[in-house]
Amino acid sequence: MPRSSGSWTSGAREAAMLIGRVVGNLVATQKNEKLEGAKLLLVQPLDLQGGPRGVTVLAIDGANAGVGDRVLLIQDGRSAQLVLGKGTAAVDAAVIGVIDHVEIYA
Numbered sequence: 001m002p003r004s005s006g007s008w009t010s011g012a013r014e015a016a017m018l019i020g021r022v023v024g025n026l027v028a029t030q031k032n033e034k035l036e037g038a039k040l041l042l043v044q045p046l047d048l049q050g051g052p053r054g055v056t057v058l059a060i061d062g063a064n065a066g067v068g069d070r071v072l073l074i075q076d077g078r079s080a081q082l083v084l085g086k087g088t089a090a091v092d093a094a095v096i097g098v099i100d101h102v103e104i105y106a
Helices: 076-086
Strands: 018-026 040-045 057-062 071-077 094-098
Touching: 018 094, 040 071, 057 071, 057 076, 071 076, 076 094
Parallel strands: 057 094
Antiparallel strands: 018 040, 018 071, 040 057, 071 094
């Protein structure tokens, strides 16, 4: 089955590691106790040419990223929970790295 521009296939969510750009921060004064102290980022997934791919994602920051940074984004609940390091929490995306350079070979 062909992949769509998002991370969904055949009705089930597929774990994905994506390149994205941090486009904003989210501040929540009231949140689940397991998210206390966690930095929340708005990340726009990108295609290989650097254009937007799909919708902006809310992600836990596991790499001290900032607005404008190109980042590695994982969209898998269990992996995102591991980045948070507080056991089971209601998260499904996390920033796991800040990208310095990308090389694509034809």
